[in-house]
Amino acid sequence: MSGAGNVVAWIVWFVAAFACIGSAIAVISFSNPFYSALALIGNLGSLAVLYLLLSAEFVAAAQVLVYAGAVMVMFLFVIAYLGGRADAPWAGGPGWQALGAIGAAAAILVEVIVVIGLKAGGRLSHEADITGAFGSPGDVGRLFLTDHLLAFEITSIVLLVAAVGGVILGTHSSRLGESASAEAPTP
Amino acid sequence: MPGPDVPWYLAISAFLFSTGALGVLLRRSPLIILLSLEIMLNGANLALIGFSREHGRGDGQIFALAVMAVAASEVVVGLGLIVAMARRRLDLDVDKLETLRG
Numbered sequence: 001m002s003g004a005g006n007v008v009a010w011i012v013w014f015v016a017a018f019a020c021i022g023s024a025i026a027v028i029s030f031s032n033p034f035y036s037a038l039a040l041i042g043n044l045g046s047l048a049v050l051y052l053l054l055s056a057e058f059v060a061a062a063q064v065l066v067y068a069g070a071v072m073v074m075f076l077f078v079i080a081y082l083g084g085r086a087d088a089p090w091a092g093g094p095g096w097q098a099l100g101a102i103g104a105a106a107a108i109l110v111e112v113i114v115v116i117g118l119k120a121g122g123r124l125s126h127e128a129d130i131t132g133a134f135g136s137p138g139d140v141g142r143l144f145l146t147d148h149l150l151a152f153e154i155t156s157i158v159l160l161v162a163a164v165g166g167v168i169l170g171t172h173s174s175r176l177g178e179s180a181s182a183e184a185p186t187p
Numbered sequence: 188m189p190g191p192d193v194p195w196y197l198a199i200s201a202f203l204f205s206t207g208a209l210g211v212l213l214r215r216s217p218l219i220i221l222l223s224l225e226i227m228l229n230g231a232n233l234a235l236i237g238f239s240r241e242h243g244r245g246d247g248q249i250f251a252l253a254v255m256a257v258a259a260s261e262v263v264v265g266l267g268l269i270v271a272m273a274r275r276r277l278d279l280d281v282d283k284l285e286t287l288r289g
Contacts, residue, residue, distance in 0.1 A: 005189045006189045006190065008189075009189035009190025009191075010190050010191060012190070013190050013191050013195070017195075017199050020199060020203065021199065021202055021203070021206075024202075024203055024206040024207070024226050025206060027210065027219075027222050027223065027226060028206060028207075028209060028210030028213065028214065028219065028222075028223055028226075033216065033218045033219055033222070036218075036219055036222050037222060040222050040225060040226070043226065043229070044225075044229065047229055047232075047233060050196060050199070050233060051233075051236055053190055054193075054196065054236050054237060054239075054240040055240060056236045056239065056240070056248050056251075058248070059232075059236060059248050059251050059252060059255075062252060062255060063255070066255055066259060067225075067229075067255065067258070070259070071225075071258070071259055071262050074262060074263070074266060075218075075221075075222070075262070075266070078218070078266045078269060078270060079218065081270065081273075082218075082269075082270075082273050082279070085273060085279060086216070086218055086279065088214060088215065088216030088218065088219050088279070098213060100212075101209060101212035101213045102209065102213075104208065104209075104212060105205040105206070105208045105209035105212065106205065108201075108204065108205045108208055109201055109202060109204075109205035112201035112204065112205075113198065113201050116194065116197050116201070127192070127193060127240060127241055127243070128240075128241065128242055128243025128244075129243065130240075130243045134243065134245065135245065135248060139245055140245060140248060140249065140252070143245045143246065143248075143249050144249060144252075147246070147249075148246070148249045151249060151250075151253050154253075155252075155253050155256045155257075158256060158257060158260050159256055159259070159260055161260070162259070162260030162261075162263045162264055163263065165263070165264050165267065166263040166264060166267045169264065169267030169268060169270075169271055170267060170270070172271065173267070173270055173271030173274045173275070174274070
């Protein structure tokens with residue numbers, strides 16, 4: 001790869017990485033969940049760019065379609081349905097809880113980086129040579145239907161069960177909502 | 188490979204995972220907790236795809252797609268629960284849901 005291509009890839013990586021980190025911090029710090037969900041869409045988009053840099057083209061496309069498209073639309077619909085009730089102000093819990101949470105998250109970060117550095121640090125700078133077909137829809141489809149057929153079938157069952165569960169939760173909660181509004185009408 | 192090596196991507200993945208864990212631990216709203224869970228799953232996905240590139244095999248990408256399907260299912264059930272809570276006029280606060288506390 002030429003030197004100019006390398007520099008462009010580094011620049012794209014920096015922009016995507018900082019967008020990714022910044023939007024992740026934004027997601028957990030907004031008190032309005034609508035803004036959090038919008039920040040998560042930015043996070044997923046910049047992750048798709050990182051996937052493209054790792055030559056995982058099909059996963060990047062699926063990320064944008066499935067996550068940034070379908071899943072986030074569902075989130076935004078529910079947040080809009082809940083309206084003002086969805087607001088999540090920062091609770092004034094005990095300070096030791098926040099300190100413990102920050103300590104635990106920092107411990108996870110340090111652990112992961114130390115383990116990767118110890119176990120694989122020296123070996124990770126030699127990527128395998130890949131062909132142009134790596135990560136293409138054809139390649140992913142061939143793997144899904146040959147080596148990983150069981151994972152493919154299990155995924156379909158998981159999605160079916162989730163769909164049935166969603167319908168059951170919806171019908172149950174609509175009945176609960178009717179009885180709750182009959183018992184305790186809103187003032 | 189043009190651009191940064193795989194360890195740089197793994198560092199971002201670790202940071203995303205711990206940011207998501209921080210959100211799950213700090214926030215009280217189930218909606219924000221679900222969004223933070225998505226960040227954690229995506230951090231794991233980035234590590235899977237990074238290692239898939241490192242070894243030149245597509246298996247990591249297959250697993251990342253399976254994780255995506257599981258995340259979509261989790262969102263369906265989680266949002267269904269949140270809507271059910273809202274319809275029962277419960278507070279959307281995980282600290283106040285203590286009916287099952289032993």
